[in-house]
Amino acid sequence: MPITFHIPGPLRVYCRGSQRIEIKSSPRTLGQAFEALFRECPAVRDRLVTETGQLREHINIFVGTENIRFTGEFATALLPGAEISILPAVSGG
Amino acid sequence: MLGELLGHYRIVSKVGEGGMGVVYRARDQVLERDIAIKVLSSRTVAEKSAKEFLLEEARAASALSHPNICTIHQVGEAGGELYIVMELIEGEPLSRLVAKGSLPVESVLRYGVQVARALAHSHSRNIVHRDLKSANVMVTPEGLVKVLDFGLARRLRSSIFDESARTIDSLGSGSETLVEGTGGVTGTLPYMSPEVLRGEEADHRSDIWGLGVVLYETSSGQLPFRGRTAFETSSAILRELAPPLPSWIPAGLWAIVQRCLSKEPQQRYQRASEVQAALEAVQSASVAAAGSSGEARGPLTIVHRGIRHLAVKDGDVLLLVGTMKGAFVLRAHSERSRWEVAGPYFHGQAIYSLAYDGRGGKHRLWASTSTFWGTFLRSSDDFGKTWTNPQEANVKFPQDCGTSLKNIWQICLGRPTEPETMYCGVEPAALFASHDAGETWSLVRGLFNHPHRPRWMPGNGGLALHTILLDPAKTERMYVAISAGGVYRTEDRGGTWEARNRGIRAEFQPEKYPEFGQCVHKLVLHPARPERLYLQNHGGLYRSDDCGDSWQSISNGVPSDFGFAMLMHPRDPDCVYILPIESGEFRCTPDGRLRVYRTRNSGCSWEPLTRGLPQKGAYETVLRDAMATDGLDPAGIYFGTRSGELFGSIDEGKNWKMILSGLPPVVCVKAVALGEPRPARKSGSGRDAQKGQASAQAKRSADRKKPRRGKR
Numbered sequence: 175m176p177i178t179f180h181i182p183g184p185l186r187v188y189c190r191g192s193q194r195i196e197i198k199s200s201p202r203t204l205g206q207a208f209e210a211l212f213r214e215c216p217a218v219r220d221r222l223v224t225e226t227g228q229l230r231e232h233i234n235i236f237v238g239t240e241n242i243r244f245t246g247e248f249a250t251a252l253l254p255g256a257e258i259s260i261l262p263a264v265s266g267g
Numbered sequence: 268m269l270g271e272l273l274g275h276y277r278i279v280s281k282v283g284e285g286g287m288g289v290v291y292r293a294r295d296q297v298l299e300r301d302i303a304i305k306v307l308s309s310r311t312v313a314e315k316s317a318k319e320f321l322l323e324e325a326r327a328a329s330a331l332s333h334p335n336i337c338t339i340h341q342v343g344e345a346g347g348e349l350y351i352v353m354e355l356i357e358g359e360p361l362s363r364l365v366a367k368g369s370l371p372v373e374s375v376l377r378y379g380v381q382v383a384r385a386l387a388h389s390h391s392r393n394i395v396h397r398d399l400k401s402a403n404v405m406v407t408p409e410g411l412v413k414v415l416d417f418g419l420a421r422r423l424r425s426s427i428f429d430e431s432a433r434t435i436d437s438l439g440s441g442s443e444t445l446v447e448g449t450g451g452v453t454g455t456l457p458y459m460s461p462e463v464l465r466g467e468e469a470d471h472r473s474d475i476w477g478l479g480v481v482l483y484e485t486s487s488g489q490l491p492f493r494g495r496t497a498f499e500t501s502s503a504i505l506r507e508l509a510p511p512l513p514s515w516i517p518a519g520l521w522a523i524v525q526r527c528l529s530k531e532p533q534q535r536y537q538r539a540s541e542v543q544a545a546l547e548a549v550q551s552a553s554v555a556a557a558g559s560s561g562e563a564r565g566p567l568t569i570v571h572r573g574i575r576h577l578a579v580k581d582g583d584v585l586l587l588v589g590t591m592k593g594a595f596v597l598r599a600h601s602e603r604s605r606w607e608v609a610g611p612y613f614h615g616q617a618i619y620s621l622a623y624d625g626r627g628g629k630h631r632l633w634a635s636t637s638t639f640w641g642t643f644l645r646s647s648d649d650f651g652k653t654w655t656n657p658q659e660a661n662v663k664f665p666q667d668c669g670t671s672l673k674n675i676w677q678i679c680l681g682r683p684t685e686p687e688t689m690y691c692g693v694e695p696a697a698l699f700a701s702h703d704a705g706e707t708w709s710l711v712r713g714l715f716n717h718p719h720r721p722r723w724m725p726g727n728g729g730l731a732l733h734t735i736l737l738d739p740a741k742t743e744r745m746y747v748a749i750s751a752g753g754v755y756r757t758e759d760r761g762g763t764w765e766a767r768n769r770g771i772r773a774e775f776q777p778e779k780y781p782e783f784g785q786c787v788h789k790l791v792l793h794p795a796r797p798e799r800l801y802l803q804n805h806g807g808l809y810r811s812d813d814c815g816d817s818w819q820s821i822s823n824g825v826p827s828d829f830g831f832a833m834l835m836h837p838r839d840p841d842c843v844y845i846l847p848i849e850s851g852e853f854r855c856t857p858d859g860r861l862r863v864y865r866t867r868n869s870g871c872s873w874e875p876l877t878r879g880l881p882q883k884g885a886y887e888t889v890l891r892d893a894m895a896t897d898g899l900d901p902a903g904i905y906f907g908t909r910s911g912e913l914f915g916s917i918d919e920g921k922n923w924k925m926i927l928s929g930l931p932p933v934v935c936v937k938a939v940a941l942g943e944p945r946p947a948r949k950s951g952s953g954r955d956a957q958k959g960q961a962s963a964q965a966k967r968s969a970d971r972k973k974p975r976r977g978k979r
Contacts, residue, residue, distance in 0.1 A: 216659070217657075217659070221641050222640075232639040233639055263639070
């Protein structure tokens with residue numbers, strides 16, 4: 175069962191306009207899923223992670239309803255059919 | 268074989284023949300479609316092991332699914348014949364197109380981008396082409412590129428390369444191919460990378476070399492490395508630089524080709540997607556220059572719709588205004604009485620730095636944009652209608668640095684004699700340089716590795732390298748200002764740096780005059796007297812008359828010696844503008860009065876300039892890069908406030924007017940006078956308002972001074 179990324183508005187321009195992107199390669203971790211996403215949509219990488227591979231500070235990623243900052247970040251295990259949401263954090267001015 | 272069945276494919280006609288085998292058009296009897304079938308010659312795969320390897324690699328390549336890659340449907344064997352079934356492509360190989368001569372630049376870029384996309388896709392799946400050449404790039408009548416034979420070169424016997432010899436002959440190079448068998452050198456000689464010639468294993472960067480050769484070939488109609496014999500060609504590949512491309516080729520494209528053709532793989536682009544992005548940036552610049560609306564070029568160019576743009580012409584004055592929520596561009600005729608506003612560009616993004624580059628006949632705006640989604644450097648060649656939007660961050664720390672970019676605080680153009688050179692000052696404090704007009708950037712290691720760096724401390728705004736100054740007289744010398752690290756100077760183009768802070772106070776440190784660690788807010792110099800520097804410190808105004816070796820206080824009679832902005836007069840090296848702010852936690856204009864202060868005697872005394880500025884209840888802040896001059900005569904002086912007001916004076920500060928209010932907080936202001944200078948007000952004046960000179964920090968080379976009007 176493919177996993178699905180929900181793409182936020184500001185990133186859709188780098189994902190051929192898609193709101194959802196399905197990854198069919200059955201990644202077992204979130205890191206693998208993102209590598210697959212970055213292969214499809216290379217411009218997304220530098221917009222989500224820094225040069226040191228850290229998730230950008232004001233961006234949250236949820237697997238289902240769990241924020242990955244509390245589940246092992248990119249090592250978070252994925253079940254088939256997982257839904258991954260990328261959301262900007264509530265911050266700024 | 269015509270009419271015969273190979274598996275369930277009926278051979279219809281012969282399409283071509285090469286060393287690798289014969290290509291037929293065939294009919295898939297099951298799916299009822301036309302396909303191409305390449306029947307490999309028996310000499311191609313002489314050994315059983317080689318055949319197995321070929322099958323294995325062809326299977327891997329068959330997993331590639333990309334619009335710019337010729338799809339492999341099947342690899343099979345029937346009656347001892349090994350065959351590859353692939354997508355039938357109607358079109359011509361690039362080698363045949365280029366045999367007629369060089370291609371138009373637009374075609375070079377259009378095809379190059381597609382080849383780069385194909386490579387990026389295959390490399391992401393660990394498949395290296397190993398024999399990229401113009402003969403392997405098919406172009407359909409619609410202009411779609413299809414790259415053939417991915418990964419097939421690796422285990423093939425030498426004879427397959429017979430095909431390439433013909434390609435070379437058709438180009439008239441007279442060269443020959445050098446080939447070996449399994450495990451040895453593989454590829455087509457004029458396209459082979461130095462490392463492959465040295466017998467090393469090809470990797471994805473060898474394909475980037477091949478792409479460089481194809482780009483060169485399509486741009487010029489010639490191969491970059493030629494010789495009468497294979498030995499001469501190999502020698503050229505290993506040791507010589509490619510001759511420059513014809514003059515009509517954009518400098519950006521030539522820079523890309525040169526980087527692809529770096530002898531050492533680590534000096535090349537490390538990913539094909541980087542080449543793609545760089546080509547697309549040149550493409551968007553070319554299209555914009557040709558007057559296109561910039562539509563439909565994908566996400567690599569932003570087209571600002573529903574935004575008013577400016578029609579700019581020679582003689583206009585532009586104000587570039589960066590705010591916390593986007594960039595604005597204002598335009599006025601040279602009398603500077605009425606301003607038209609365009610923008611906001613980069614809606615919602617913080618614009619920490621803007622620049623105008625008019626060197627070498629360009630009209631290029633630069634902007635650093637910052638959001639949750641990272642910091643990027645963008646450029647526009649049509650005064651803001653379209654902007655580049657890089658796939659990858661163009662300024663970024665190498666991985667071994669263990670740090671990541673937060674903001675680009677300053678975009679600084681190189682000297683007029685180095686029109687391709689640019690610098691960026693960033694947070695965390697570091698300097699980046701580009702020598703290809705901003706296409707690619709590298710960290711200035713000499714400063715990054717300075718032993719003081721771990722002890723620089725961030726101020727309230729972060730640890731930023733915010734000011735870069737180039738000595739116009741001595742090209743090896745430059746200065747940077749870091750908050751809070753102090754002033755550093757190099758005498759060897761950035762190789763080594765020395766702290767230059769003697770006499771500058773650091774109120775917030777136990778030792779008040781340390782070697783480094785000062786919180787410098789702004790540093791300026793005048794080209795006509797480059798040994799003299801002025802400095803607005805976090806508390807303290809200073810002047811140095813010896814290139815920063817020593818500093819003396821010049822806080823003579825200002826209401827506060829704290830402030831951020833400092834501006835050099837475009838012609839008078841004794842004249843400096845500041846905008847004092849109350850120190851401590853208040854950080855607003857003292858007494859609610861918005862006052863610019865000016866010295867005309869190099870800091871011996873300061874006079875307030877207030878006519879037209881609010882003098883009651885004006886609790887304003889003006890940031891370090893938010894004051895600029897247009898360099899005209901009389902000089903226009905402009906500044907923006909954190910409350911979103913933009914003020915200007917067209918008589919050097921005597922009278923002020925509000926130009927615009929209601930902006931988001933203003934971070935930076937740059938002013939540009941475009942085109943030829945206006946008629947001089949008096950003899951010799953205005954000479955330095957030359958075409959293409961950004962004004963903000965008076966980068967122009969004024970060669971004269973006004974008479975001094977104050978006491979020293």
